[in-house]
Amino acid sequence: MSTTVPARRTTADSGANEAAARLQDTCLATEIEFLTARARAIGSAHANRLLAPLGLKVRSYSVLALAVSDQAPSQRELADFLRLDPSQVVALVDELEKRKAIARRPDPRDRRSKSITATAAGRRLYAKAKDAVSEAEGEALGALSDEERDLLRSLLTRVAFAQLD
Amino acid sequence: MSTTVPARRTTADSGANEAAARLQDTCLATEIEFLTARARAIGSAHANRLLAPLGLKVRSYSVLALAVSDQAPSQRELADFLRLDPSQVVALVDELEKRKAIARRPDPRDRRSKSITATAAGRRLYAKAKDAVSEAEGEALGALSDEERDLLRSLLTRVAFAQLD
DNA sequence: TATTGTTATACTCTATAACTATA
DNA sequence: TATAGTTATAGAGTATAACAATA
Numbered sequence: 422m423s424t425t426v427p428a429r430r431t432t433a434d435s436g437a438n439e440a441a442a443r444l445q446d447t448c449l450a451t452e453i454e455f456l457t458a459r460a461r462a463i464g465s466a467h468a469n470r471l472l473a474p475l476g477l478k479v480r481s482y483s484v485l486a487l488a489v490s491d492q493a494p495s496q497r498e499l500a501d502f503l504r505l506d507p508s509q510v511v512a513l514v515d516e517l518e519k520r521k522a523i524a525r526r527p528d529p530r531d532r533r534s535k536s537i538t539a540t541a542a543g544r545r546l547y548a549k550a551k552d553a554v555s556e557a558e559g560e561a562l563g564a565l566s567d568e569e570r571d572l573l574r575s576l577l578t579r580v581a582f583a584q585l586d
Numbered sequence: 587m588s589t590t591v592p593a594r595r596t597t598a599d600s601g602a603n604e605a606a607a608r609l610q611d612t613c614l615a616t617e618i619e620f621l622t623a624r625a626r627a628i629g630s631a632h633a634n635r636l637l638a639p640l641g642l643k644v645r646s647y648s649v650l651a652l653a654v655s656d657q658a659p660s661q662r663e664l665a666d667f668l669r670l671d672p673s674q675v676v677a678l679v680d681e682l683e684k685r686k687a688i689a690r691r692p693d694p695r696d697r698r699s700k701s702i703t704a705t706a707a708g709r710r711l712y713a714k715a716k717d718a719v720s721e722a723e724g725e726a727l728g729a730l731s732d733e734e735r736d737l738l739r740s741l742l743t744r745v746a747f748a749q750l751d
Numbered sequence: 752t753a754t755t756g757t758t759a760t761a762c763t764c765t766a767t768a769a770c771t772a773t774a
Numbered sequence: 775t776a777t778a779g780t781t782a783t784a785g786a787g788t789a790t791a792a793c794a795a796t797a
Contacts, residue, residue: 440663449651456742461622462669486614498605504627533755564748576738577621583729698773698778
């Protein structure tokens with residue numbers, strides 16, 4: 422299948438792979454910014470595909486996951502943590518509330534603020550969704566060993582939470 | 587500044603950081619998918635901010651970077667490599683061509699295809715843009731040593747180019 | 752006066768289908 | 775018949791400003 426003849430395509434697939442191999446020698450392909458973007462595009466495509474049967478996407482899944490935690494975050498805290506605008510969180514919370522997966526509770530200590538918590542149905546939904554996301558992560562990280570995944574996780578954690586702004 | 591009293595906010599900043607610290611204990615915060623998305627959001631925000639004075643964003647910068655390489659990629663190859671739809675590449679190439687930074691050249695071996703190459707002005711623009719992106723990468727990866735950055739780069743490369751689909 | 756949640760709005764990004772010209 | 779580039783369009787994601795309730 423491979424050849425030393427200078428770049429002559431046979432099928433669409435091999436052509437694309439040849440081109441990708443050539444372009445991997447460019448400066449751009451060594452930039453962590455670019456690699457992160459490409460890894461995320463691949464990862465969220467996998468996750469969205471496996472979450473679709475549950476009526477979720479990575480963003481609504483993320484809100485649900487934080488609602489299931491015992492932290493009872495406010496919408497503002499969700500927005501900061503997920504790097505979303507507060508107005509986007511409104512829409513995501515609306516959607517999950519309409520599905521009876523989460524509930525808004527007024528915070529007695531600050532009545533402007535609303536704590537987001539999961540319902541029993543929301544916790545059941547999350548259990549399935551978490552399995553789907555685990556499977557997606559397995560697909561996306563198939564090239565790495567368990568130890569390498571742990572290493573990647575710890576490096577990314579330090580980048581993702583470097584300044585907590 | 588810190589206290590052992592249970593979660594009582596003083597300023598907006600410390601409140602956000604306290605919440606972020608609490609939410610870092612959740613399951614979601616250990617998912618590589620989530621960490622990758624957050625790292626990318628931070629990284630591209632830095633890069634877009636520093637590229638703005640040059641009239642570029644991360645996507646147009648990426649097209650320019652590949653045009654500057656000696657690979658003379660086709661638009662289809664750009665789309666595959668950058669994980670963009672071919673119709674999006676049309677708009678990006680249009681924009682950079684209008685600025686005289688890149689040029690479309692018909693491929694003599696396949697007249698359907700157009701090779702994308704940078705002009706002299708495009709190479710000068712790229713030189714400045716690359717500095718901006720390097721600075722952005724420095725800001726985003728300040729928490730990591732050089733060795734750790736190399737390690738992160740090699741792990742992400744294997745994830746980003748696992749199957750070359 | 753400042754902040755939380757909310758609404759409205761616009762802009763960017765992404766995905767899809769159809770068309771043309773070549774192969 | 776299939777592919778590269780193009781156009782058009784719709785949908786998803788993102789950013790901004792303004793408002794009411796509360797601090």
